[in-house]
Amino acid sequence: MRVPFTKMHGLGNDFIMLDAREKPLPPMSEGIARALANRTTGIGCDQLIVLEPSDVADFRMRIFNADGGEVEACGNASRAVALLHGSAAKVETSGGLIEVEPTDGGARVDMGIPRFEWEAIPLAYAMDTLSMPVAWGELENPAAVNVGNPHVVFFVPDADAVPLDMMGPGIETDPLFPDRINVNVASITGKDSIKLDVWERGVGLTRACGTGACATAIAAMRRRLTGRKVAVTLPGGTLTIEWDANGRIIMTGPATESFRGSFDWGDYA
Template sequence: MKARLMNGAGNRFILADQRDSAIPAQLPAETVRAWARQHAFDQLLVLNRSEQADAYMRIWNADGDEVGACGNGTRAAAWALMEESGSDAASLDTIGGRLAAERAGHLSVSVDMGEPRLDWQSIPLARPMDTVALDFATEADGIRIETPGAVNMGNPHAVFFIRDVESLPVAKLGREVELDPLFPEKVNAGFAQIYDASHIRLRVWERGAGLTAACGTGACAALVAAHRRGLAARKASIMADGGELFVEWREADNHVILTGPVEDEGEIELAP
């Protein structure tokens, strides 16, 4: 299967186009994991036919689990579709609904990620809880973190606010948070340091993928969680390990807009 290796702020994807196939690809988890070991990607994106949008996009994490959303992956797929059509806009149907994207400059794409889901059932959590600040704590290497904000951006996120994110054992803490019973579908763990109301440093441990250079839905969740706590404005620059993303939580329609760079690393062949 021919595919493209792409990234968004260092968040790496394989984009495979299966729109010419009448039958959607059946991808066993072990096949996805084998490709991830070979090509070191965070998510596999597969484009299928759609009657209403430019394509229907399915998403697998590197561990082989199919998931509902990937913000940077959506931007990368939309860029490929826009390059193909010569248009400045593209739409993608996903498990979580339709997403609209548009060019935001040279090798830059914005995507409307829709409304954040904020009630405890939608995260989901194992029990009722205030999602502005969860009654939850964990620790690793003697460092305790607690009271994250919870946001679902098509996938679940717990966002911790940290004084010094660079010194944090993110991988150890992220693994603990991801698998905690409070999160029945597991969870992405974000670790955010607030520089000021419009600048946030973020590191993310992605469920099923591990520590990632950037996470689009994680950036969206961080901005939403920070604003709900009174720590950030509705628009901010999110600095990930792999680059800068921009997020706006619009007051007018409650939608979250994610903007950032894309890079096409070239064509590859996926072994059957």
């Protein structure tokens, strides 16, 4: 069975897009997703995205990380989906409904309302999520935010000085985080600007993480470190994040189609 795919990226965070809205695919498994994501023997990606029919939205977006695990949300992939779909749409995700709309060179995404309750992150036990009384070496007192998926955010003087490639795995898998966690290390560079590096759950260091940019911006706003609209700069580029008057997170940024192709499903099943 030959399956067409579209390879896309948002600020270098790359995706394999499979469109099963009209022609169903065989069931996706962790093993197949991991094999397709492999950069040596597969197509290669940070996330595999499967578009399917939905009873509650225009369509459903399923998200599989490079390790094969299915996750709730992906901001950069949401912009890529908007570009691929070609018009405004409501999209069902495991993390809730989002709204996407293509713009020149990218998309605007309504990521919904952030959650801060410790059970919603989730954490293993109750604590203040605005300034958590925990530390991992030099990284201490983070904020936790769920923006469809779970994030912990550390504010430091110089994000580039933190060895996130070494510290990220231990924080991601700490027992404090039952569903594991995305790890964000950020520096405030101005009243409306943030520098950010992200260790992404199930992926590792990434050039960009849309939900990480959203979570970090919201954490900075809750701490009154920035205004309600900020530019978040990641290694792959910059996203604009706004926390609007209705409490919803609005993310705007680029997305790009790289190429199209096809593969034999049996080679990866």
